[in-house]
Amino acid sequence: MKKFVQDLTVKSVEILSSKHVLLKLTTEETLPPTIPGQFVEVRVDNSPSTFLRRPISINLVDYQQNELWLLIAMIGDGSQQLGKLKVGDTLNCLYPLGNGFTLPNDSSEKILLIGGGVGIAPLLYLGHEIRANKGKPTFILGARTKNELLELDLFQQLGRVFITTEDGSMGEKGFVTNHSILQKEKFSSISTCGPKPMMMNVAQYAYANDIQCEVSLENKMACGLGACLCCVEKTIDGNICICKEGPVLNIKKLLWQI
Amino acid sequence: MADLNVKISNLQFKNPVMTASGTFGYGLEFADLVPLHEIGGIIVKGTTLHSREGNDSPRMVETASGMLNCVGLQNKGIDYFCKHIYPQIRDIDTNIIVNVSGDSAETYAECARRINELDAVPAIELNISCPNVKEGGMAFGVSCAGAAGIVKAVRAVYQKTLIVKLSPNVTDIVSIARACEEEGADAVSLINTLMGMAIDIEKREPLLSIRTGGLSGPAIKPVALRMVYDVAHAVEIPVVGLGGISSTEDAIEFMMCGATAIEIGTANFIDPTITKKVKDGINSWLDAHGCRSIQEIIGVV
Numbered sequence: 099m100k101k102f103v104q105d106l107t108v109k110s111v112e113i114l115s116s117k118h119v120l121l122k123l124t125t126e127e128t129l130p131p132t133i134p135g136q137f138v139e140v141r142v143d144n145s146p147s148t149f150l151r152r153p154i155s156i157n158l159v160d161y162q163q164n165e166l167w168l169l170i171a172m173i174g175d176g177s178q179q180l181g182k183l184k185v186g187d188t189l190n191c192l193y194p195l196g197n198g199f200t201l202p203n204d205s206s207e208k209i210l211l212i213g214g215g216v217g218i219a220p221l222l223y224l225g226h227e228i229r230a231n232k233g234k235p236t237f238i239l240g241a242r243t244k245n246e247l248l249e250l251d252l253f254q255q256l257g258r259v260f261i262t263t264e265d266g267s268m269g270e271k272g273f274v275t276n277h278s279i280l281q282k283e284k285f286s287s288i289s290t291c292g293p294k295p296m297m298m299n300v301a302q303y304a305y306a307n308d309i310q311c312e313v314s315l316e317n318k319m320a321c322g323l324g325a326c327l328c329c330v331e332k333t334i335d336g337n338i339c340i341c342k343e344g345p346v347l348n349i350k351k352l353l354w355q356i
Numbered sequence: 357m358a359d360l361n362v363k364i365s366n367l368q369f370k371n372p373v374m375t376a377s378g379t380f381g382y383g384l385e386f387a388d389l390v391p392l393h394e395i396g397g398i399i400v401k402g403t404t405l406h407s408r409e410g411n412d413s414p415r416m417v418e419t420a421s422g423m424l425n426c427v428g429l430q431n432k433g434i435d436y437f438c439k440h441i442y443p444q445i446r447d448i449d450t451n452i453i454v455n456v457s458g459d460s461a462e463t464y465a466e467c468a469r470r471i472n473e474l475d476a477v478p479a480i481e482l483n484i485s486c487p488n489v490k491e492g493g494m495a496f497g498v499s500c501a502g503a504a505g506i507v508k509a510v511r512a513v514y515q516k517t518l519i520v521k522l523s524p525n526v527t528d529i530v531s532i533a534r535a536c537e538e539e540g541a542d543a544v545s546l547i548n549t550l551m552g553m554a555i556d557i558e559k560r561e562p563l564l565s566i567r568t569g570g571l572s573g574p575a576i577k578p579v580a581l582r583m584v585y586d587v588a589h590a591v592e593i594p595v596v597g598l599g600g601i602s603s604t605e606d607a608i609e610f611m612m613c614g615a616t617a618i619e620i621g622t623a624n625f626i627d628p629t630i631t632k633k634v635k636d637g638i639n640s641w642l643d644a645h646g647c648r649s650i651q652e653i654i655g656v657v
Contacts, residue, residue: 101388103628141626149573150418150625192389192628318416320423321625325381327401327427328416337409337430342385 101195101323102130105188109165114248118216119181120157121168123189129166132159133198134224135289135314135346138168139322140180141190148176150320151192153341155220155291157249166191167223169248171216195322196345199224199289199312205232210285210309212274212300214240214292220314222249224289225256236260236285240274240296243267275299285309289346301349302356311349315340358642359649360635362396362616364594365542367478367517369451369617371396372650373607373635376598376621377455377481377521378402378427382441383448389628393449394635396617399481400445402455403471405463407433411488412565417554422573422600423622424552426564428488429457434470446476455521457483457493461509469513478516482506482541485523485548487570497523497548500535507539519596522546524576524583533587533595545596545619546587547580573622574600581613588614588655602630604637614655 106123113119139151157167172181183189199220202209209228213221218239225235235257241247244267253259260279261269270277274296280303290300291314304311317340319329324342331340333351338344360371374397380386383398392398410430417424431437437454445452454471458464464482471477484506486493496502507520520536522529524547533544549570554563562568580599588595597615601607602623610618623630638650647653 103389147420148418149421150423318414320416320425320622321379321381321385321628323381323385323628325385325401326379326416326425326625327410327430328425330410330413330415330430332413 099133099194100130101193103190103192106166106191108183108185108187108189110185111183114169115245117172117246118248119170119172120249121170121180121183121189123166123168123191124164129159129161129164130194132156132194134201134227135198135220136194136196137345138166138191138193139195140168142176142179145176145179148174148179151322152176152180153195153316153319153322155314156194156223157219158223158226169216169219192322195341197343199314199346201227201231202233202287207233207286208284209233209235210238210288211235212238212288212290212292214274214296215242215246216248217292217296217314218248218253220291221289222252222256225253229256236279238262238274238277238279240292273299275303287311290314298354298356301352301354304349305356312346313349313352314345315347316345358639358647360639362650364479364519364596364616365517367451369396371635372611372617372638373631374399374453374596374617374619375624375631376619377483379621379624382445383452384444386624386628390632395450395631396635397451397453398448399453399455399619401431402429402457402483402486403431403434403437403467404429404457405434405467407431407436414563414565415569417563417569419552419554419571419573420575422571422575424554424564424569424571425549426488426566426569428566429486429493434467438470438474442474442476446474451479452477453479453481453519455481455483457486457489459489461505464506465509465513468510472514472516479519480514480516481519481521481545482510483521483548485521487523487525487549487551487568488566494523494525497532498526500531503532504535504539507536507541511540517542519543519545521548522587523548524579524599525551529583530586530590533591537591537593541593543594543596543616544587544591545598547576547583547599550576550579572600574602576600577606581609584610584615585613585657601634602626604634604641607634607638608641608653611650611654612657614657616654
């Protein structure tokens with residue numbers, strides 16, 4: 099898949115919570131082909147403490163509008179600078195990077211997408227593509243609290259959405275892996291993205307129930323191109339670069355102690 | 357259009373801009389982003405006789421104007437390189453240089469001997485300065501006798517252009533450069549990364565898996581520049597300068613200090629097209645300053 103380094107223009111900035119902002123980027127050229135689960139390495143200007151690019155999941159690519167969406171969690175100085183971008187500003191993007199999720203062959207497959215926190219970002223695009231192929235994704239989305247559940251309306255347009263919050267302010271109280279739907283229904287595959295402990299619990303559930311499962315990792319990375327070998331994960335095939343052979347990996351490849 | 361050609365021993369480079377080992381993969385990783393044939397030389401990932409898994413994660417920490425890494429020479433070994441990677445890169449129209457590492461004079465020499473047989477690899481860069489492996493690597497590069505021993509063993513079996521990459525983690529880099537020159541090195545490249553640390557203060561433990569790592573990026577440029585200056589004024593063989601080069605101006609500084617060519621490393625992570633920009637930038641700078649050839653600025657300081 100051909101990679102590009104381009105200045106994309108900020109078309110809109112939507113504040114989704116006190117900590118989250120959605121950037122919709124565009125360019126005069128047609129956006130290149132991308133796969134859900136792939137990411138962008140953005141260069142953060144005006145942040146002296148942010149030396150390296152920052153990997154950000156692709157939240158959605160809307161080819162009709164020629165928009166690439168990045169959902170930013172404002173945590174450190176770099177992401178806070180991204181949150182300060184204004185309409186018309188440019189953002190230097192290296193993309194599309196990584197492998198992406200496996201799309202189901204069969205639209206009748208019962209596919210579960212589990213996202214926690216800002217980890218829901220790539221699942222919107224994945225759900226969108228599953229829907230476009232006539233599939234019906236089910237989502238379990240989790241957050242600490244109601245206000246941090248992001249893009250709910252968009253997810254609800256794509257399929258069934260089940261919610262958990264740690265404080266019980268919306269949906270079932272607890273973590274995504276405690277949601278009762280997991281005991282009531284059997285799914286054929288799971289795609290998940292979120293904090294590592296959450297994904298480990300999802301992987302454990304998938305193993306126990308013999309379900310195909312892919313997780314999206316976010317090891318610390320530098321180049322994003324598989325050149326520097328900084329972001330490796332130990333797998334059954336040895337150390338592999340998460341930026342190139344990931345970020346999405348089948349749990350059968352991982353050596354997680356679960 | 358100025359003449360950008362430079363020479364190391366009898367090897368011609370179409371321009372003085374190369375990529376530093378470990379920051380540019382095998383070139384292929386950047387092929388979509390930058391025209392590889394416009395780069396003067398591509399120095400590929402450090403290669404050893406046997407495959408190495410490298411160190412555990414975490415291997416990288418971002419620091420002020422730079423980064424620490426402790427990758428630890430992860431590579432699949434020379435057999436895999438010859439069989440699977442070399443066929444993919446041999447036709448790239450630039451000087452493909454293999455960075456060679458080992459854990460003894462014998463393994464360095466054997467690896468070099470194998471590469472000597474590859475027609476499309478006109479040079480090697482001998483890495484006696486990797487700070488991230490327990491045996492070998494930097495252990496050889498921190499003493500004159502250690503450096504000399506490796507260069508001698510490799511020179512005996514390697515007939516093409518031999519560049520030796522030096523460690524800055526020494527008291528006197530000039531004496532090490534001289535030891536390499538005496539044993540027949542065709543050039544020295546400097547500097548490799550500076551050893552450093554970073555701590556997670558909440559966990560009260562180092563941020564890198566093996567505690568220490570090599571510091572690279574703009575943070576180390578002034579240190580590198582001073583060392584290039586000192587070495588270039590002490591040896592007769594060409595010096596290849598590297599350490600934090602991120603712009604045309606940085607590259608010109610190194611060349612004015614005596615570097616015949618330069619390598620760009622960590623800056624490739626920030627701007628994957630930086631090599632072409634620096635090459636074009638040097639050309640424009642020379643034109644703007646009425647220089648007809650790059651030779652007019654090498655070592656003028």
